[in-house]
Amino acid sequence: MQSARPFSAPSALSALVALLAFASAPAQAQLKITEVSAWSSGNSAYGADWFELTNFGNSALSLVGWTMDDNSNGTAKVALTGITSIGAGESVIFTEKAVTASFLNTWFAALAPAGLQIGLYVGAGVGLSTGGDAVNVFDASGTLKARVEFGASSTAAPLRTFDNAAGLNNSPISQLSVVGVNGAFLSADGQEIGSPGLIAAAVPEPESYALMLAGLGLLAAVARKRTR
Template sequence: MKTKTKLLLGAVAALLSTGVSAGAVIADAQVRITEVAPWASSNSPYASDWFELTNTGTSAVNITGWKMDDNSNSFSSAVALTGITSIAAGESAIFIENSVNASFLSTWFGSSSPSALHIGNYSGSGVGLSTAGDAVNIYNASGALQAAVTFGASDTTSPFQTFDNAAGLNNTMISSLSVAGVNGAFVATNDSAEIGSPGAISAVPEPETYALFLAGLGLTGFMARLRKKKEVA
């Protein structure tokens, strides 16, 4: 028993000291819908609704062939996400209904739009987002649901605040509204009636951080069980 204990402790210690391959094992790509502006088609200069996807995982996600739908919740009714084929770990990308990228950038950022901001598009019948309440569903190329949120009525008077899902909630209703100065939100440069955080990137822990964290938890649990056995003996 003592020999097995020493071997287990040695293995855990080795993992803690290196943190190498374990990171590759637990690296995971997860896409979340982190912001939605269902009022923009009627209350913004660029006249198009939009939403934000964020890769909260630790590896890039290939989104080729991915689609979106609203509250009809149907892959067969979904329309293609275009203009972006990959979202890097920790990166956010904006998808705007219709190709109004230049107007969107001018409204939100003026002449100083972030060079790293990625913008894609979508368009088609029946996927307009309703200010009375709606949903955004994201499907991969095979039709598997990857992310989903629903939301209630949005702002109908100024200021128009986006739905803020910086918490990365999934498959649930979101209701928090963007507030300037919170979670990267700000007032649009050329439209003081709009508040949101398009393209804001959330910090994502490195894979090694996860490895060390999980290894530490494992070691803590093992030592606790070992002490308990000694007390019983």
């Protein structure tokens, strides 16, 4: 009967080092459209629809050259401007016209979060409808990176944004913001409910979990061998 091949601690350690080196490589960003307000242009103090983009990955991502579209699905794309990059775990806002001061005052009054980035999507043919619409975001090469659809928006006060904290992608969203849920709050003027610019926690990539578990397994095997 052939004896079992002895376990080699050095080889296991080498494999562990290789795994950890691979795990330390920058992970790809995971961009999601996490909030949409399609009623703001005609029903808010600042008069501009907006959407929120969140990077759930653990690496920053350049937004230079990126575009968006509504349910035209790419036939009427307009540029995303004013924000050049989105950090790991960061949420940014894009409004349909330049209303930064009014937007911040309406939602936060004098308590606007430091570092909140607000960009623009300005151009003919793109507008978010209260009757239902979509938001599509494309990278500089024209590849679709994030998409949501939504139904009709209620224009009864307090106005509620569509909340996609669940991170659904290429999918309809219908959940409305509720005070105290997913960071949503009543705006400073008391007319709107949402969570614009709420900073999300960076979410490790699935591969990171797998590599971490594999590394722990190798360490345990080495420890058992040495004990024997």
